[in-house]
Amino acid sequence: MMKGVSRRECLAALLLAPQMTPAWAQVSSPRVAILDWGLTTSVLSLGIVPAGIAEIELYRRWANDFPIPAVVQDVGLRTEPNLEVLATLKPDVILTTPFSEGVRPMIERIAPTRSYATYTPEGQPLNRSIQVLREVAxxxxxxxxAEDVITRAExxxxSLRRALDGRPVAPLLLAGFMDSRHTRIYGQESLFxxxxxxxxxxxxxxxPTNFWGFSLVGTHELAPFTDAQLFAIEPVPADAPLTRSGSGLWQSLPFVRAGRVATLPTCWAFGDVSTAVRFARSLTKAILGPEGSHAS
Incomplete structure (x- = not known):
C-alpha cells in the first residue's frame, strides 16, 4: 500500500473508479465485425475498435461496458444483420454466438465467421467468458x-471479496424486472x-434455472424469502412494483417491509468478464453503503 494512503481510501478508489477505458487503436489486429454484445465488450476491452457492431443503441442502453467510438458502423440486428452493410465493411472476421446460428451460412459468404458460446451446460459463464476472451484475442x-484484462479482473x-469479508450480508436475490408482475431471478449458474x-x-x-441461469417468476413466488435482500438491476420498467407505493402483494413481502430492496446500475446479464467486474464493483458499493464511498 502507498505510504500515506489508508486502506479505506484504497477501497473507495476501487469502487468509484470507472471501468478502465481501452487505449483505442493501440492494437494492430484484423478488421472485425461483431453480432453479440458480450463479444463486443470483450473486443473493446482489448483496445480494439471494431468495424461494425450489432444494435449499437441498444448496447448502450443494456450493456455499455465501454464507450463505442463514433466510427463504428451499426450492422443491424444480432439475429438478422444487414448483409449489405456487413459486406461493405469488408471485415477480415465476423464474431458471433450460437444465438445467431441461423444466419451463419449467409455471413460466412462475407468473411470467415467464428462462433463462441459463453453459456454452456456446465453453468460457469464467468470462467467460460475468460476462455472466450483468450480465444478471441x-x-x-x-x-x-487479454491476459492484462484477466489479471486485473481477478x-x-x-480485493472486493476482502472488502466484504466478515461483513454480515443477507442472502441476495438478483432481479431483472420484466413488468409489474414478473421478474428474472438470477441463479448460481448465471454470470451474476x-x-x-x-x-x-x-x-x-x-x-432450478434455465439454460441462461435465470428463472422467470411471479412476484408471489418471492414471498418465502423472508431474510433476503433484493437488488433490482436497471433498467426497471415504470410499472414494476419497485417504483410504486401503496398496498399490494409487493408491499407485503418481508424484505420489502424491512427495506432490504435497492437498485443496481444496468449490467448485461449475458456479458463477459469485464461486465462481471463492473457488476461486482456496483454490488459491493451498494452493500457497503456510505462506507464504500470513503473507505477501505
Missing part, C-alpha cells in the same frame, strides 16, 4: 492485452451468480 492478435474480485461466488456472497435463489 488469439484471432485478433491481442493475447497480451485482482478486482479478490458466478460473481456472487467470487465475492463470497450467498445467492438466495436455489431453485
Amino acid at each position: 488469439a484471432v485478433l492478435k491481442a493475447e497480451k492485452q 485482482e478486482t474480485f479478490a 451468480g458466478n460473481v456472487l461466488d467470487r465475492l463470497g456472497l450467498q445467492n438466495a435463489w436455489k431453485s
